[in-house]
Amino acid sequence: MLTDYIPLIFMVVFGFGIGVVFLLAAEALGARRRTKEKASTYESGMPPVRTARERFSVKFYMVAVLFILFDIEIVFMYPWAVQFKELGSTAFVAMILFIVLLLAGYIYVIRKGALRWD
């Protein structure tokens, strides 16, 4: 029974080894030229202003949480859609129930103005 796990152990060891080798190789072979831009938080993005420890509006949090919620919904729907024919009507009813439940939450979110930005 334990022999079944040999490929898994092999994969773990191999994956770990590759990581270590790449790190060491980059350390040994790479050039080191530090400039101010390279040391900044987003090298080719927005220049950071002020400190990160600031209060920001709860609206960002709302949008982020709602995004995760409805994102997960899609994650559940993919395997269901692929197996739709095999699973039959029970799974269809279950998925309808699931979507109706989320719809209830969605109506609540819209009516309470969680998506209104100003």
Added chain:
Amino acid sequence: MMGYEFQFILPIILISFFSTSAIVIDAIFLRNKSIGFYYSLAGLGITVISAIYSLIKANVALIPLHHSDRLITKGMLVFSGYSAFFDIIFCIAGILTILASKQYLIREYREINEYYSLLLLSIAGMMIIAHANNLLVLFIGIELMSISFYILAGFFRNNLRSVEAGLKYFLLGAFATGFLLYGMALIYGATGSIGINKAGFFMSAVGKAPLILSIGVGLLIIGLSFKVAAFPFHQWAPDVYQGAPTVVSGFMSTAGKAAALIAMVIIIRPLVPTDIDHQQLKQIYNGDTIRLIIGLISAATMMIGNITALVQKNVKRMLAYSSVAHAGYLLMGIVANNPKGWDGIAFYAVAYMFMQIGAFVVISIFERDNEFNMEISDYAGLSKTHPVIAAMMAVFMFSLTGIPPFAGFIGKYYLFASVIQSGYIWLAIVAVVASIISIYFYIGLVISMYFKEPEEKIQQADKGLSYITLGIASFALIIFGIFPSFIINLSHRCFNLFLF
């Protein structure tokens, strides 16, 4: 078979429907402040009727467990008398709490409809716990209940104590959930099944408990003793019950405790052999070890709870500690593990629900801003200013102490008798000593109400529906105290038709 089965799932379906649609109703009628109140009351009323129906049906027509694979729930849920019995307890606790909440929330400027839908959601979680026959279903129920409670505990978001209670409860509760889940994972690893019964069958097949299984069961017991606030894991209870909105504390410490306790019964039941075992499982555990552990937890819980309650000046905090002690009393029913013990758990859960909710509602009537008018000295001379409320509070206090003819006495009698019957006499002695200690602070409050002169400031009492709750609770305590046979017969039938 299908239609036959639906009448048993109906309570769960109904409560899930009402708790979800309460959110939508709230969203549609944004302006209407009290629609949540009426809707949730109606929902709970309908649910309790269907639960009563399924309780009556469950006694005549049981679904045998070996058929459960053919049911649409595939053996994930169990439908038996005791789960319908606890469904009814949870719904009635919810109705009592909702009736008492309206005036209280209006006074604290926090009457919003989310309160009622959260309450319904937590009841849905409890009912799922009572029906669980699968570790994952049990987990979903416990989490649904707990997450609603975390929000409800911090419901007064402008009150520092309430926020503290919510945060503390959430952090510690999430930690305890980790134990619970890890225990379930280990049990699954050891037995290869998350079905509670299948795991039990597996255990009887192996013949000897592997270490990993024992660790898993131990972790489960730790997680659940956190949820019932039993001794080593009770520290959160006083702070949370004191900080949370008072009506919510009453609900959490009764229905929430009963739900966690029934989860414990469901988990431990397949592990400990009894004389009424229908399946004739060969038990691999020496049941005495588990019973001894639970017995020690129970003894320590009631002693610690009652002794720390002695020194409390704040009535709400005192009741919080006393609710820890009552968790200890209830655990005795599991230790006893005989029909009398099951009757004791059922009866005491009912009595405890009425007396604890009643006592918390009395506090909620007098308190101000979750902070003032909560000392024992504030209750001095209450019998002169508010004789009716004082009389009801005295009934709750006497019942909590366990003085006849109130229902608390009968519940304690059954629990104490059950442990003596099963040979745990030391536990009964500890319980009696703990009860004697508890007389001091319960009766102390009554003395303060009746034999002390009122202070200068006169307590203002709220008017409103909370009086219905108080009336029902004190009436039920007296009625069930004088005529306990109704509940005892009911629970006798329910628990003897155990479907484990």
